[in-house]
Amino acid sequence: MNSPDPSASKGSSESTRERSRPGQPTSPMASDDATDDASAEIDATQLFRRQIHTVRIVGSLLQLLAVALCLEMLIGISDSIGIPLRLFFFAVVMLAIVVRLGWLTLIAIQFSLFLQEPGRGQFALEPMALFWVIVAMLTIISAMKLPHLHRKLTDFLIRISGVGETDTKRQHGPSGRAKHGSITSFAIRPLQLVLVAVLSNIILVNIPVGRQAGGWLQSSLATGQAFWPGTFWLVLIVSIFVLAREIAWRKIDRSQASLYLRSVQLIGYYRDLSRFAKERSKRLRAESEQLTGSSLPATLQAMPKVPKKITSMTRDKPDAKGSL
């Protein structure tokens, strides 16, 4: 949101236009006034940007605080941790979320688990506690993969504060909505999250490591399941994985669908053309690297992020926006 306030700029530009209408003589005084107006407009723009920046920082801090408090409630289930350690853990989680480091967050969670289970040295949690820990971890990972959620919340806070309302509206116009995905994706994602959490909980509770390893081995041998966690669960996990991937794949737009179809046709029926296209793509990439320092051709640099399969296809065909 680096653009100035449209209403402010509109007002000042109208006033400038009124002063210098075509056909009217312009004097040196009038040009001085225009210069003053321009500098005032720049000052207003800078002030507006500063306000937006301040609100954005405050909004980010509030969000981080809320996320950290939720994590603290979810992960810090046990009260056996002292306040200094708890505060340290709090700071580590906040730092991990600020700098968006997934591995640091996971280390922090492991640290919390270690503190909750002092002296045991084994992974042994109650199923419900484990469920909440998994939900918390998946929430963090999902939040890291969804930067637009953070942007939406920040925009909401900016709208509440009354600064830059029109700018926010402009950003979330039709094009912005198409970029961020539909309502369906927002409904599917929590469901996926809960499903993965439940499955992870089942798997981790039945994991053949820990206090009940001997019992698990005996029951597994007794039921004839030599292959953990059993045929049914493995097939179920694979089917859910395939289903989730296909649901995610269906979020492509028309140009990507067209590109996919042409790529499948090229790979399936015209292997020789595919080879030529690959060579041409390599040459284009080398030229682009020499010119701009980027590994992608200029036509591909402006493209949105697409699934891996489609990305590999774009290497074959640099002109991504074709028709069927």
Added chain:
Amino acid sequence: MMFFWFREIAGWLLVLVSLYMLRIGLIFLNDINNPRIIESGVVMLAAIGVMRCGILLVRVSTAARMCQAEMRSK
């Protein structure tokens, strides 16, 4: 338009068949008294191939439907 739906249904059926084959392969492995590892590998490879074909059918028909709907709307 209906043709693409048939293709998609066929693709999902292929995915289901591949899952069944996967289950058969796992059952081969689960048999402690007479483990059939080689047979299981063969069945698994076949299951992966069938699954890839099914997913390809599903994706191609989905993409084709999207393109066709867009062309009709224009």
